[in-house]
Amino acid sequence: MTSLARELEQTPAQADAIDVDLAVNGDTQAFERLYRRHTPRVNSLARWLLSRDDVDDVLQDVFIRVWEKLDTFRGQAAFGTWLHRLATNVILRQRERYRKDEKRGSGSLLEVADMSASPVSPGLSIDIEAAVDRLPERARQVFVLHDLEGYKHEEIAQVLTISVGTSRSQLHHARMAMRSFFAA
Amino acid sequence: MNDKWTAQLSAYLDGELTADKRTDLERHVESCDECRTALQQLRGVVTWAADFEGREPANDVWPQIAAVIGDTPSGVVKLDARRRSPKHFALSIPQSLAAAIALAVVGAGGWSLARLTAPESQMAAVIDISAPDAGATVMATIAVAQKYGPAISDLERVLLQENGTLDSTTVRVLRQQLAIIDRALTEAQEALARDPASHFLADHYTGMMKKKLNVLRQAARNVEVSS
Numbered sequence: 001m002t003s004l005a006r007e008l009e010q011t012p013a014q015a016d017a018i019d020v021d022l023a024v025n026g027d028t029q030a031f032e033r034l035y036r037r038h039t040p041r042v043n044s045l046a047r048w049l050l051s052r053d054d055v056d057d058v059l060q061d062v063f064i065r066v067w068e069k070l071d072t073f074r075g076q077a078a079f080g081t082w083l084h085r086l087a088t089n090v091i092l093r094q095r096e097r098y099r100k101d102e103k104r105g106s107g108s109l110l111e112v113a114d115m116s117a118s119p120v121s122p123g124l125s126i127d128i129e130a131a132v133d134r135l136p137e138r139a140r141q142v143f144v145l146h147d148l149e150g151y152k153h154e155e156i157a158q159v160l161t162i163s164v165g166t167s168r169s170q171l172h173h174a175r176m177a178m179r180s181f182f183a184a
Numbered sequence: 185m186n187d188k189w190t191a192q193l194s195a196y197l198d199g200e201l202t203a204d205k206r207t208d209l210e211r212h213v214e215s216c217d218e219c220r221t222a223l224q225q226l227r228g229v230v231t232w233a234a235d236f237e238g239r240e241p242a243n244d245v246w247p248q249i250a251a252v253i254g255d256t257p258s259g260v261v262k263l264d265a266r267r268r269s270p271k272h273f274a275l276s277i278p279q280s281l282a283a284a285i286a287l288a289v290v291g292a293g294g295w296s297l298a299r300l301t302a303p304e305s306q307m308a309a310v311i312d313i314s315a316p317d318a319g320a321t322v323m324a325t326i327a328v329a330q331k332y333g334p335a336i337s338d339l340e341r342v343l344l345q346e347n348g349t350l351d352s353t354t355v356r357v358l359r360q361q362l363a364i365i366d367r368a369l370t371e372a373q374e375a376l377a378r379d380p381a382s383h384f385l386a387d388h389y390t391g392m393m394k395k396k397l398n399v400l401r402q403a404a405r406n407v408e409v410s411s
Contacts, residue, residue, distance in 0.1 A: 028253060028254075031253065032246060032250070035246055035249065039238075039240070040237055040238030040239055040241070041238030042238070043238055043239060043240065043241040044236070044238040044239050045238070047239075053242070055241070056241070056242075056243050056245050056327070056331075057324050057327065057328075057390075059241060059245050060245045060248050060249055060252075060323065060324060060327065061324065063245075063249045064249060064252050064253065064323070067249075067252075067253045097387065101387060128232060129239065147233035147234065148233050148236060168194070168195065168200075171194055172193070172194040172195075175226050175230070176222075176226070178229045179222060179225035179226050179228070180225070181228075181229075181232075182224075182225045182226075182227075182228025182229060182232070183225075183228070
């Protein structure tokens with residue numbers, strides 16, 4: 001069987017497992033494949049949790065951490081789950097730094113994307129993404145952490161320093177705000 | 185549909201209702217079109233989120249990552265180098281040169297070549313950094329220089345060519361501002377050389393680069409208006 005045929009038969013999780021093994025042994029091309037496979041979701045995660053479009057620095061930071069910690073991945077969960085947990089931690093730490101910068105008035109607010117732009121029309125996936133953009137910041141963060149990343153309300157309450165009840169109600173508001181995009 | 189029921193729909197989907205409340209809600213949903221519609225739509229939201237694959241970033245940052253992890257033409261990094269990476273950040277001579285050149289384009293605020301390489305040595309240039317994320321911070325700073333450096337150089341060239349267009353007071357204020365920013369950039373670089381893992385210093389350096397770019401852009405706009 002050719003390597004292409006083998007590749008076509010692999011599920012993304014199987015491809016991840018193979019590339020993780022290779023990357024742990026120093027294969028940077030395998031690591032690049034992991035990067036290509038997972039960057040889109042990490043990019044969206046960073047944009048939504050940080051409320052900004054310019055997340056290049058954070059993406060670099062995430063994948064450099066992944067490379068550094070790859071040999072601690074034991075395969076007890078899917079690689080994607082492990083990576084997204086690590087990415088979320090890096091992003092949330094960066095969020096704290098941005099918040100401190102904003103308190104100091106050192107400019108990062110200038111780069112915050114304008115999420116309140118023109119209204120979106122239902123029907124396309126990109127419109128649903130725009131709808132997530134337009135959610136109030138807190139509701140968006142709770143929605144992303146809970147529904148995209150699988151965090152529990154107790155964990156969200158801890159990382160966002162809000163109550164569990166607030167996390168639940170923000171999630172409900174976020175979902176209700178987005179439901180018009182989905183036909184019954 | 186009323187708030188009593190809608191407030192419970194998300195919790196129902198997440199399996200967080202008690203058995204009694206779950207039964208009550210299911211009974212209500214059977215008889216309420218609006219709640220049934222809302223529940224199906226909410227289920228759509230949850231499914232979309234779980235299946236969402238993300239959006240490609242505007243810029244491909246792999247080259248910067250590859251530079252940090254020591255990507256080689258063969259695509260294989262020596263094992264000992266990989267295992268060292270949390271504590272030791274190593275750049276090969278070509279990588280160090282590329283990084284240094286990228287920094288040099290920043291102009292007055294740029295890093296000197298000597299800071300990243302030891303040209304008198306023919307041995308591999310290795311920056312030993314004890315902090316765990318020092319490599320990431322240094323490379324992030326290099327990426328900032330790569331990002332803003334060319335624009336800053338272009339604007340400086342434009343302003344040099346159009347020097348006579350601005351009045352002398354504006355030129356004096358502009359020079360003073362740029363001198364202050366350049367001093368801050370130099371200090372930030374020197375501080376980063378001593379404390380490469382400092383995110384505060386890296387952020388400060390980034391902020392100063394952006395400020396310099398903004399000042400130059402403002403000056404260039406004034407040139408356009410005046411000419």
